[in-house]
Amino acid sequence: xxxxxxxxxxxxxxxxxxxxxxxxxxxxxxxxxxxxxxxxxxxxxxxxxxxxxxxxxxxxxxxxxxxxxxxxxxxxxxxxxxxxxxxxxxxxxxxxxxxxxxxxxxxxxxxxxxxxxxxxxxxxxxxxxxxxxxxxxxxxxxxxxxxxxxxxxxxxxxxxxxxxxxxxxxxxxxxxxxxxxxxxxxxxxxxxxxxxxxxxxxxxxxxxxxxxxxxxxxxxxxxxxxxxxxxxxxxxxxxxxxxxxxxxxxxxxxxxxxxxxxxxxxxxxxxxxxxxxxxxxxxxxxxxxxxxxxxxxxxxxxxxxxxxxxxxxxxxxxxxxxxxxxxxxxxxxxxxxxxxxxxxxxxxxxxxxxxxxxxxxxxxxxxxxxxxxxxxxxxxxxxxxxxxxxxxxxxxxxxxxxxxxxxxxxxxxxxxxxxxxxxxxxxxxxxxxxxxxxxxxxxxxxxxxxxxxxxxxxxxxxxxxxxxxxxxxxxxxxxxxxxxxxxxxxxxxxxxxxxxxxxxxxxxxxxxxxxxxxxxxxxxxxxxxxxxxxxxxxxxxxxxxxxxxxxxxxxxxxxxxxxxxxxxxxxxxxxxxxxxxxxxxxxxxxxxxxxxxxxxxxxxxxxxxxxxxxxxxxxxxxxxxxxxxxxxxxxxxxxxxxxxxxxxxxxxxxxxxxxxxxxxxxxxxxxxxxxxxxxxxx
Amino acid sequence: xxxxxxxxxxxxxxxxxxxxxxxxxxxxxxxxxxxxxxxxxxxxxxxxxxxxxxxxxxxxxxxxxxxxxxxxxxxxxxxxxxxxxxxxxxxxxxxxxxxxxxxxxxxxxxxxxxxxxxxxxxxxxxxxxxxxxxxxxxxxxxxxxxxxxxxxxxxxxxxxxxxxxxxxxxxxxxxxxxxxxxxxxxxxxxxxxxxxxxx
Numbered sequence: 001x002x003x004x005x006x007x008x009x010x011x012x013x014x015x016x017x018x019x020x021x022x023x024x025x026x027x028x029x030x031x032x033x034x035x036x037x038x039x040x041x042x043x044x045x046x047x048x049x050x051x052x053x054x055x056x057x058x059x060x061x062x063x064x065x066x067x068x069x070x071x072x073x074x075x076x077x078x079x080x081x082x083x084x085x086x087x088x089x090x091x092x093x094x095x096x097x098x099x100x101x102x103x104x105x106x107x108x109x110x111x112x113x114x115x116x117x118x119x120x121x122x123x124x125x126x127x128x129x130x131x132x133x134x135x136x137x138x139x140x141x142x143x144x145x146x147x148x149x150x151x152x153x154x155x156x157x158x159x160x161x162x163x164x165x166x167x168x169x170x171x172x173x174x175x176x177x178x179x180x181x182x183x184x185x186x187x188x189x190x191x192x193x194x195x196x197x198x199x200x201x202x203x204x205x206x207x208x209x210x211x212x213x214x215x216x217x218x219x220x221x222x223x224x225x226x227x228x229x230x231x232x233x234x235x236x237x238x239x240x241x242x243x244x245x246x247x248x249x250x251x252x253x254x255x256x257x258x259x260x261x262x263x264x265x266x267x268x269x270x271x272x273x274x275x276x277x278x279x280x281x282x283x284x285x286x287x288x289x290x291x292x293x294x295x296x297x298x299x300x301x302x303x304x305x306x307x308x309x310x311x312x313x314x315x316x317x318x319x320x321x322x323x324x325x326x327x328x329x330x331x332x333x334x335x336x337x338x339x340x341x342x343x344x345x346x347x348x349x350x351x352x353x354x355x356x357x358x359x360x361x362x363x364x365x366x367x368x369x370x371x372x373x374x375x376x377x378x379x380x381x382x383x384x385x386x387x388x389x390x391x392x393x394x395x396x397x398x399x400x401x402x403x404x405x406x407x408x409x410x411x412x413x414x415x416x417x418x419x420x421x422x423x424x425x426x427x428x429x430x431x432x433x434x435x436x437x438x439x440x441x442x443x444x445x446x447x448x449x450x451x452x453x454x455x456x457x458x459x460x461x462x463x464x465x466x467x468x469x470x471x472x473x474x475x476x477x478x479x480x481x482x483x484x485x486x487x488x489x490x491x492x493x494x495x496x497x498x499x500x501x502x503x504x505x506x507x508x509x510x511x512x513x514x515x516x517x518x519x520x521x522x523x524x525x526x527x528x529x530x531x532x533x534x535x536x537x538x539x540x541x542x543x544x545x546x547x548x549x550x551x552x553x554x555x556x557x558x559x560x561x562x563x564x565x566x567x568x569x570x571x572x573x574x575x576x577x578x579x580x581x582x583x584x585x586x587x588x589x590x591x592x593x594x595x596x597x598x599x600x601x602x603x604x605x606x607x608x609x610x611x612x613x614x615x616x617x618x619x620x621x622x623x624x625x626x627x628x629x630x631x632x633x634x635x636x637x638x639x640x641x642x643x644x645x646x647x648x649x650x651x652x653x654x655x656x657x658x659x660x661x662x663x664x665x666x667x668x669x670x671x672x673x674x675x676x677x678x679x680x681x682x
Numbered sequence: 683x684x685x686x687x688x689x690x691x692x693x694x695x696x697x698x699x700x701x702x703x704x705x706x707x708x709x710x711x712x713x714x715x716x717x718x719x720x721x722x723x724x725x726x727x728x729x730x731x732x733x734x735x736x737x738x739x740x741x742x743x744x745x746x747x748x749x750x751x752x753x754x755x756x757x758x759x760x761x762x763x764x765x766x767x768x769x770x771x772x773x774x775x776x777x778x779x780x781x782x783x784x785x786x787x788x789x790x791x792x793x794x795x796x797x798x799x800x801x802x803x804x805x806x807x808x809x810x811x812x813x814x815x816x817x818x819x820x821x822x823x824x825x826x827x828x829x830x831x832x833x834x835x836x837x838x839x840x841x842x843x844x845x846x847x848x849x850x851x852x853x854x855x856x857x858x859x860x861x862x863x864x865x866x867x868x869x870x871x872x873x874x875x876x877x878x879x880x881x
Contacts (some may be wrong), residue, residue: 044838255849496856496872498780500832505761508843509830510747514740515768518826646871 009585013037013066016592020058051665058599069588076584131445305642340463347456354449361442375428382424390417525603601672610634611642618675619646626671628664634682639664686783696755700870701727702804702862703763703781708734709808709831710765710779713815716827724871728805747829750840754833755867758785758859762832766849770824773783774876775851777818779811782870792798803862807871809861817857 043121397410500507602614610630619625627642641647641658650671657667705727712722713722717740722733735741753758809859832848839845851874859871 048737321759392707478741495782496780497874498762498778498850498855500848502763504835505832506835506837507764507830507832507838507846507848509828510742510743510844512840513828514743515766515826515828518824519773522824554845 009069009588013062015058015635017062019637020055020062058087194679242321340460343456344460349452350449351452354446357446380427386417386421602668613640616672616675618672620675620678626668641667693756696752696865697699698800698864699746699755699783699867699869701751702807703751704744705722705732705734706781706808706811706820707744707765709731709811711740711843713812713825714767714818714821714825716767716821716825728808730799730805730808732808746842749772749830751795752832754831754837755783756783758787759834759837760831761834762830764830764849766828766830767825768828768849769821770826771825773788775849776821776825776853776876777848778851778874780872780874782872784868784870786866787869800862802863807860807862807869811871813859818873818875846858846866851876 119427156644182381219362278389395415540581593604597617601617603617605615607612607613607627612628612630613624614628616624616626624646625644627644628639629642630638631640632638641664647654653667653670653674657670688723707723709732710733711717712719714786717735719736721737723736724731725734726732735744751760751763760783760794762783763781765777766775767779768775768778779820828849853876854874855877856872861868861870863869
């Protein structure tokens with residue numbers, strides 16, 4: 001890096017040198033064009049020499065400066081190296097010191113621990129000492145106590161010895177007493193023996209007495225007993241006598257007993273039989289009741305059967321009577337249907353007949369009317385004829401009367417005629433009555449026919465109605481059956497799927513079941529992963545933003561490798577070097593620029609690439625500046641003046657020095673002189 | 683066991699049915715892959731080799747449920763036992779193995795020992811459960827199972843139990859499996875699974 005910087009510095013210096021030396025070459029090249037006079041030549045040569053000397057001087061100064069600069073750099077480098085070495089060594093020393101420090105600290109700690117232990121041991125020893133002292137004291141106390149006790153015991157012993165002496169004396173006295181008493185005892189014992197003997201005698205006598213007493217009492221008792229026995233025996237004899245009389249009856253009694261026993265057995269058996277029979281009778285009674293019920297039912301059933309048979313017979317008879325082939329109800333229904341059809345036919349016929357009847361009646365009525373009319377007419381005619389006849393007869397009779405008196409014959413004929421008339425009238429009335437009767441019968445027949453029609457109509461209506469109902473019910477039944485099937489299938493399906501009736505069943509499971517545990521674990525895992533994601537995202541964001549090693553929770557857990565640390569150190573050192581070189585460069589440039597400004601009188605600024613702005617130290621205004629542009633390849637030093645406001649004011653100098661003399665330094669110095677003169681004048 | 687008795691008692695029948703459920707549920711868990719296959723060990727029962735879990739927590743849970751179920755079988759208060767298989771991610775019910783129980787309280791002791799025939803029936807039911815794997819849809823996501831018991835409404839719910847919903851499947855296909863009977867208890871088996879959209 002130093003080399004790089006050195007090269008850059010050198011390159012800039014070279015460019016400066018070339019810049020500075022550039023116009024020299026150009027001037028030197030354009031020199032021989034001007035050959036006016038020797039003085040001028042001398043002057044010009046002098047000026048040139050001076051300029052050259054100046055140049056050389058400046059060059060040398062530059063070289064010196066560069067050398068100084070290089071030396072300074074070298075010294076800097078050396079100083080830096082030395083400083084670094086020192087830093088390294090100091091760091092090493094520091095490390096060593098740190099290690100030593102650590103070791104010393106460890107030692108101190110160990111020593112402290114040892115001290116502590118020693119202290120503890122000391123304390124323990126002290127405590128042991130104390131304890132031992134205490135024990136000693138206690139033992140001393142115990143010894144004292146024991147001594148006191150010993151003295152006491154000695155005292156006690158002495159006292160006891162005195163007592164023993166006394167007691168011994170007492171014993172002796174007692175022994176003497178004892179011996180005397182023994183003698184007395186012996187004497188008494190002899191007396192006792194004597195007394196005993198006496199006692200024994202007396203006791204024997206007493207015993208004898210007692211025995212005799214007892215014997216006497218026993219004999220008395222015996223006597224009493226014997227007397228009692230005697231009495232008893234007398235009673236017994238009496239009893240025996242009685243018993244004998246009774247004994248005679250004994251076999252009879254025995255026989256009676258046997259008989260009674262047999263009767264007893266027999267009665268017991270009969271009792272058992274009775275109970276059995278009672279049970280049997282109960283059972284039979286119940287059976288009887290049942291049988292009677294059954295009989296009644298049988299009768300009823302028979303009656304019903306008879307009725308049904310009759311009905312059946314009736315039905316069969318109907319069939320037979322009707323002359324039909326009836327064996328099954330289907331036949332009957334068929335017949336009924338046929339009959340109904342026949343009925344319909346008959347109805348139709350009836351209707352037709354009725355219509356015909358009506359027609360007939362009308363005709364009859366008409367005919368009757370006609371007949372009546374005819375009859376009337378006939379009657380009239382008859383009556384007329386009769387009248388005429390009668391008239392004729394009467395006339396004849398009148399004529400005859402005129403001649404003879406045929407009045408009885410006339411009367412007779414009149415009577416006959418009247419009889420005839422009456423007969424005819426009676427006949428007429430009879431015919432009329434018969435006609436009315438016939439009419440009445442016809443009316444009644446009509447009524448009957450109408451009744452029959454009505455009943456038939458009603459029956460057919462009912463039949464149709466019932467048939468309709470039957471069809472509807474059949475259709476509903478089928479529909480309901482289908483619904484039932486569908487519902488059953490649905491129910492089966494639901495049962496397979498696991499449905500249940502909440503009223504009768506409930507579903508339970510363990511609270512800690514594998515599914516709930518797995519769901520919990522899953523949720524926890526997801527939460528953990530989310531947190532990790534968040535952390536990683538934060539870390540990535542910080543790394544992208546920071547760019548370097550961040551010292552907080554988001555740092556990578558991977559320990560940085562040695563290479564990375566070395567590279568980081570190198571980077572830091574390089575950056576430091578860069579910074580230092582930049583500072584130095586800046587300083588040097590600033591120095592150089594100020595030197596140029598001071599020495600040449602112009603401040604040279606690079607405004608744009610290849611453009612240089614020169615501001616004179618004696619400029620009247622801040623904006624007065626000359627712009628030069630570098631033409632040609634970089635480093636060749638060929639410059640051109642660009643137009644500015646200030647340069648327009650210096651057109652004379654520009655023409656003279658640049659166009660004719662083609663020397664920029666001359667121009668610049670002329671400008672300086674001009675401005676200086678302006679300033680000093682003003 | 684009831685093998686040595688002349689006939690089947692209510693207690694023996696309850697024990698038989700509870701034992702069947704214990705092995706049946708283990709078979710279902712193994713066949714459907716609810717728990718990894720390496721946590722199961724092979725045992726011999728009903729003259730065939732069945733898989734039984736070795737996971738301690740699962741064993742504990744199953745013993746709790748089966749012992750309680752045995753009591754209820756003895757009292758004839760249980761109507762159904764359902765194994766519900768739920769997908770963990772979507773919380774959807776994917777499969778339902780339902781066992782209907784019919785208890786005949788008016789039983790009479792039969793003369794002959796029918797243990798062999800009952801064993802044969804149980805064998806066929808378990809074989810059928812294994813065979814259903816061929817047509818049931820694959821359980822691709824992580825699943826968990828739960829045991830539901832349908833009981834009479836007036837039954838006293840013990841401490842660690844709670845009421846729950848029936849956990850029915852939305853759009854299901856049902857298949858009825860074989861049943862077996864001990865003359866006192868009759869067990870009907872069926873499986874319902876979620877219809878897969880065959881695209």
